[in-house]
Amino acid sequence: MDEVEKIISRLNGIDPTRPYFDPLAVEDAVRRHARLIGFRNVSFTWAMGPRKAATELAGVDFEGPEARSWSLTMQSLEGQATIELQREPAVWKAYRRAQSEAEKRLEETLHLDLLDISVMDLVGGEAGEHVHSMTHLVATTLRDMIASTAVDNEHLLELNEAYLPYADAMMAGLGSFWVVGERFVCLPLPRIALADGMLISDGSPAAVWPNGEAYANGDEGLIPVLQSVEW
Numbered sequence: 001m002d003e004v005e006k007i008i009s010r011l012n013g014i015d016p017t018r019p020y021f022d023p024l025a026v027e028d029a030v031r032r033h034a035r036l037i038g039f040r041n042v043s044f045t046w047a048m049g050p051r052k053a054a055t056e057l058a059g060v061d062f063e064g065p066e067a068r069s070w071s072l073t074m075q076s077l078e079g080q081a082t083i084e085l086q087r088e089p090a091v092w093k094a095y096r097r098a099q100s101e102a103e104k105r106l107e108e109t110l111h112l113d114l115l116d117i118s119v120m121d122l123v124g125g126e127a128g129e130h131v132h133s134m135t136h137l138v139a140t141t142l143r144d145m146i147a148s149t150a151v152d153n154e155h156l157l158e159l160n161e162a163y164l165p166y167a168d169a170m171m172a173g174l175g176s177f178w179v180v181g182e183r184f185v186c187l188p189l190p191r192i193a194l195a196d197g198m199l200i201s202d203g204s205p206a207a208v209w210p211n212g213e214a215y216a217n218g219d220e221g222l223i224p225v226l227q228s229v230e231w
Contacts, residue, residue, distance in 0.1 A: 003145075004142055004145050004146055007142060007167050008106075008109055008110050008142065010167075010171055011110055011112065011138070011167065011170070011171060012109070012110065012111065014115065014170075014171065014189075016114045016115050016189075016191075016192050016194070017191060017192060017193065017194060018191055019115075019173050019188075019189040019190075019191060020171070020172065020173055021172070021173035021188050021189070021210065022172045022173060023044075023046060023172075023173070023186075023188075025168070025169075025172035025173075026169045026172045026173060026174045026186060027044050028168075029165040029166065029168040029169035029172065029174075030042065030044070030165065030166075030169055030174075030177075030184055030186075032165040032168075033162060033163070033164075033165040033166060033169075034182070036158075036161060036162040036165075037070075037073050037074070037077070037162050038073070039070075039073075039182045040182075041182050042182050042183075042184065043182065043183045043184070044183070044184050044185075044186060045183060045184070045185045045186070046186050046188075047185055047186065047187050048187075048188065048209055048210040048211035048213075049187075049209035049210070049211040049212070049213030050119050050122035050123050050187065050209065050213060051122075051123075051213055052211060052213070053119070053123050053127065053176075053178075053185060053187050054123045054124060054125070054127055054128075056185050057123070057127035057178060057180075057185060058127075060126070060127065060178075060180055062126045062127070062129070062130045066180055066181040067130070067179070067180050067181075069179070069181060069182075070179035071179070074162075077155070077158065077159045077162060078159060080155040080159075081153060081155040081156040081158075081159045084153050084154075084155050084156070085151065085153055085156065091151050091153075094150045094151060095147055095148075095150055095151045095156075097150070098146065098147035098148075098149070098150035098151075099143055099144065099147040101146075101147075102142070102143040102144075102146035102147050103143050105146070106139055106142060106143055106146075110139060110142070112135040112138070112139055113135070114192065114194070114197075115134075115135050115175070115189055115192075116133060116135040116136070117175070117189075117190050117192065117207050117222070118133075118221075119131055119175075119176050119187060121221055121222070122215065122222060127178065130178060131176050131177075131178060131187075132176060132177050132178065132179075133175075133176055134166060134169070134170045134174055134175055134176060134177070134189075135170075137163065137166055138166055138167050138170050140163075141160065141163040141164060141166065141167065142167070144156070144159070144160055144163075145160050145164070148160060170189075173188045173189050174186055174187075174188065174189070175187050175188055175189035175190065187209075188209065188210055190207040190208055190209045191207070191208045191209075192206060192207050192208075193205060193206050193207075199217040200217060201216075201217045201218070203216050203225070204216060204225075205225055206222065207222055214226065
C-alpha cells in the first residue's frame with residue numbers, strides 16, 4: 001500500500017498544462033513491461049500528434065494476429081487471475097468489493113480525468129477504436145493493486161507487476177499507445193489549457209501536442225485549429 005500511495009502522489013503531481021515529457025524514460029518503462037509478458041524485440045514509433053498517429057497506423061489490420069498479440073497476451077494473464085479468484089466465491093466477493101472501494105477512492109484522490117483527452121475521434125477509423133488510454137490503464141492497475149491486499153493470488157500479483165511500469169510511462173509523458181506485434185506506437189500527453197478546472201472553450205487551443213497539432217474545445221469535442229505557441 002505504501003507503494004500505491006507513492007504512485008498516486010506522483011501522478012497527482014503531473015501538471016496537465018505542461019506535462020513532463022521524457023521519451024527515453026517512457027521506452028525504458030514499456031520495455032520493463034514487455035519483458036514481464038515475454039516480448040523480447042520491442043521497438044518504438046513516436047507519433048507526436050493524433051494526425052501523425054493516424055498516418056503511422058494507416059493500413060494496419062487491427063483484427064489480424066500481429067495487431068492482437070499484445071491484447072491477447074494481457075487477456076490471458078487477466079483470465080488466469082480471474083479463474084483463480086473465482087474458484088472460491090468468498091475470495092472473489094472480497095476482491096470485487098475491494099475493487100469497488102478502491103475505484104471510489106481513486107476517483108476522489110487521483111485526478112486523471114483532465115489528462116484523459118480522447119484521441120479516438122481525432123485519430124479516427126480502426127486505429128481510433130483500438131487506442132489504449134494511459135489514464136484508464138493506470139487507474140485500473142492501481143485499483144487492482146489496492147484490491148490485491150484483500151486476497152492472496154499469485155496470478156493477480158504477476159498481472160499487477162506487468163501493468164505497473166505504465167505508471168512510470170505516464171509520469172514520463174505517455175498519453176496513449178497502440179501495439180502492432182512488438183512495435184509500440186506512442187502518443188505523448190498533450191499540453192492542455194484550463195479555465196476553472198475545465199478545458200477552455202473560447203476557440204483558442206485547448207490541447208496541443210509536441211508536433212504542434214492543436215485542437216480547440218467545441219460543442220462536439222476537439223476540433224483542429226492553428227496555434228502559434230511553441231511546445
